[in-house]
Amino acid sequence: MNSKTAIIIRREYLERVSKKSFIITTILMPVFMLALMALPALIAMFSESESRQILVIDKTGVIAPKLENTKTLTFSATDLTVDSARKVETADAVLVIPANTLSGEATMQMFSSGPSSMEVESEITNQVDNIVEQYKLKEYNIADLDNIIKSIHSDVKIQSLRNDEESSESSTMLSYMLGLGLTFFLYMALLLYGQMVMTSIIEEKNNRVLEIVVSSVRPTQLMLGKIVGIGLVAVTQIVIWGALLASMSAFVMPALIPADVTADIAALNAGTTSAESLSTDIEIVQALSVLGNVAYIIELFALLLAFLIGGFLFYAAIFAAIGSAVDNIQDASQLQSVVVIPIILGIILATTSISDPSSQLAVWSSFIPFTSPMVMMARIPFGIPAWEIAVSLVVLYASFLGAVWVAAKIYRVGIFMYGKKPSVKDLVHWINYK
Amino acid sequence: MDILTVNNVSKNYSGHKALDNVSLSVPQGKIYGLLGPNGAGKTTLIRIINHITAPDSGSVIFDGHPLTQDDVANIGYLPEERGLYKKMKVGDQAVFFARLKGLSKAEATKQLKTWFERLEISSWWNRRVEELSKGMAQKVQFIVTVLHEPKLLIFDEPFSGFDPINANLLRDEIIRLKNNGATVIFSTHNMSSVEEICDNITLINKGRNILTGNVEDLRREFTRGRYSLVFSGNPDELTSALAPMLETWSVEPATYDRQQLNLLLKPDASLRQLISVANEKTELAAVNEAMASMNDIFIEAVKSSDAQ
Incomplete structure (x- = not known):
């Protein structure tokens, strides 16, 4: 079975990666993101004159x-x-x-x-x-x-240090930003690549190429091949983005940081300084110090990939089942709510988890596969126990197997159903077909 | 020897019986017609033979053993509704499908080049499928179906969308494949092509096998009671006089001022009666026993099975 699935995966992957649009978005996306971040500063610069x-x-x-x-x-x-x-x-x-x-x-x-x-x-x-x-x-x-007022003026900051972990440094502000950023990235990726699986299946069904493919391979092989192929496209794209961002942070960021701040970061990392001796805001120094920590960034990136792949596989299986059941995108919109609602719920739970990463709600929703990728990515920057990450990943990947099993049963019936728009009830019914 | 045997196969879709206890045997090296009205269950049966769907009950024996997924490497299926990946190049796509059937890349490329030359489409190799016309795409699909030299070929309406020249080309290729030892299952609504190329047929109606047999034998069998009268005179007068004796009839012009009445006698009517009545009304020029066409057989068999 594996060689045929491999042929499918190869086709799905190469078809997409060799497209001009893929190459362009992969290279332009980081540039676009940077431009977006720089935009407010640029606008402020040019609109100053007006008084x-x-x-x-x-x-x-x-x-x-x-x-x-x-x-x-x-x-x-x-x-x-x-x-x-x-x-x-x-x-x-x-x-x-x-x-x-x-x-x-x-x-x-x-x-x-x-x-x-x-x-x-x-x-x-x-x-x-x-x-x-x-x-x-x-x-x-x-x-x-006047002197009294000056002397009573207060501007207190907090430097958080962990006493349960080796690396003592942690910046709540940075964790907050990272958690939010990673969660939203994951949310976009799950929806985008998941829908790519769905539309591609609808397209295959519509132009009837599917009828020819399934005379050579099992429907399940085709479905799995498609999911894995598109998953690899996603990983390729994200790894390229990661590499581009990493090289930017390695070469471009040091050049942008003023010398005294660099000195502060070095002092902080060496542990030879305390908050009051710093010339720059402690939060910023901590944030920059963490971002310059290559090992930490790689660890975060690896976890992001692990949750992204798991979440993608899990959701793509459901997207595939939906795609197989309908004839066109319009019909899919209603069934899609089965997937889109949990994903949106995930992002809502993730944003609340950022405010309190160790709350009961945050912990539990980071174990449930529907929400776990997003909630986990929101919590990880705050530094949570490794066993929680492990359990979450195991549950996620096990759920993927379950989702594929169910999706395959719907898929092999759905791809031959034309005309009538099926309901969720129909899909459940198909699972029981022989 | 039979390359394929279908034993008592049934298949239900949410209470609807797509196939009801269907059995048939396809002899090796022959062209076997699988006929039936729309929605009779042909496609479901073909999908079961292709191991795409599983029957609820019954079994399929292929080449002496129960059908398994591995056997699809020895089956080539050209579905009625067929398409290709539009954005892919013709050559790449053909290689992709050939590899799914188990050919190596080099082997597939080599064989495809030969086929492309024979069907005079070599210049399409690097073109995208979306640039091809429907008929052109179907040539590619045909090649993809037969390339891996399967023992069993299944063609579902292979000629639809082809002009007469290309349809002939394709028919010759199918007969050539048969002469090289392949068995062909041929599903179509075009009855004259069935007469032309099929050795045996099975007729399915409402999920049941209602007629199976050798094409020549069936035509002879269904010929009983089928005559053609060549006459000169008023056709309306003749048919209204004969109507009580006839099951079906049609009138067509014959030579000079004569016309021909094709008819099927009712079982209780005799030829002698027919001739004497016809003689009174018109001047008879000839009375012939008419060979039943596959079209006649199809209509008669389906009607009588619907009546039950």
Whole structure:
């Protein structure tokens, strides 16, 4: 049986990998992702020049002089009435500060030509709040107030260290980001490659090439060959992406990190430093230090592949059964909910697991094969016991065998069914056919 | 010797009996017609013979042993509904299918080149299937079916989609394969091609085998009561006078001003009666015993089985 399945796998794989579209997406995807990440910075760079002029009518007489200009806002106090101020053409907005503002409970008004933005509003309220607080503090007539305020200012951070593991370093912020990123990547990959299996089966069924193939191989062999072939395409694509990203982080990232930060990372890794001696934010240093840790990245990548392959095989089997049962994509949409709903549930559970990676819900949903790939990928960056990962993988791969067994039974009946749109009940019925 | 024996095979699909206790034997080296109206169960039977689906009960003996998955290497099946991978090149695709049948890549390529030359399609080797016409694609499918020199070939409507020239070409190839020792199961609705190339037939209706036999024997057997009268006169007058004696009839023009009445006598009517009535109404020129066509046999057998 194996040689025939191998011939099928070979065809499925080569057909896709040699396509121009595959080569283009594989190379352009990382470039596109980087561009997407760089985009906000680029936009900010080019949109800086625009500064808004704000006329301030200050009935308190205290606040206006203390408003500080920012990159985007320029304040200028005026004695004009509200109505005439609104007619000044050079002003983008008129801010009216009522007399009772110093009580701290007032509502200011802003007349803006064009829509005002959240950013502008929060900048103004923040500044005014600060000024009012300072003003009120001054009213207590405390000596040496400015120094007192400086000395009581607090900016506490946390450096998390693990006492149950060898590598003591861990960055919650990074784990959070990684967990989220990996989960979403897995979600996209499962849906994308799973649907590829389904559409390819529908296509085969539609143009009746299937009738010819099954006269030489068992339907199950064809189905397995297709799943494995497309799985290998997925692995190829992801390994290429991984290699591209790894080479970028190895060669490009060090060049981008300032020298003092690099020194901090080295100091942190050597264990010769504590948080207070660092010149940079501890979270960033930790994050960069973890990302520069090649062994950790490889381990994460290997686990990602393990869960991706397991999840793909499991879901692809179900997608294959659905594809075999219908004549066209439109008919598939209803049956597809059987797969899409658990995948979406997986991503929801994964995002809640990120907030509390060791909750009961997170642990259990990382064992159930429908949700385990996504939830596990969300939890792994936080560092969880190895046995949990092992159990999850074993359950996932065992479930794949079960799913294939059921899918094959549906498939070998479904591929010869034309016309009627089957229901889930029909599929269950087919499982019992001889 | 029989290369294939089907014993009491039944198959149900959700309460619908696709096959009901069907038995048949296909002798080695012959062309065997598998006939029946649409939905009679032919395709289901062919799929069982191909080991694609399993029967609910009954057995299939191939070449002296119960049919197994390994036997598909010795069977070539050209389905009625057939297609190819559209984006693949013709040559690559043919090699792919040949390898699925167990040929090595080199062997497959070598044999395919010979076949492509014989059917004059060598120039298609590097073209994509989507560029081919339907008839062209069917030539490729035919080659893929017969390439591995199977002992048993199953053709389901092989001529559909072919122009008469290519249909003849294909028919000659099928007869050549038979002469080289292959056995052919041939499923079609085209009864004149059955007369032309089949040695034996089985007729299936509503999942049951209603007629099996040698084509010549069957035609002779069904000839009983079948005559053609050549006459000059009013055909309506003649047929209305004869109607009580006839099962079926048709009138066609013959030579000069004469016409021909093809008829099947009712079992209780006699030829003598027929001639005397016909003589009164018209001027008879000739009375012949008519050989039943496969078309006649098909219609008569299906009708009488439906009536039961």
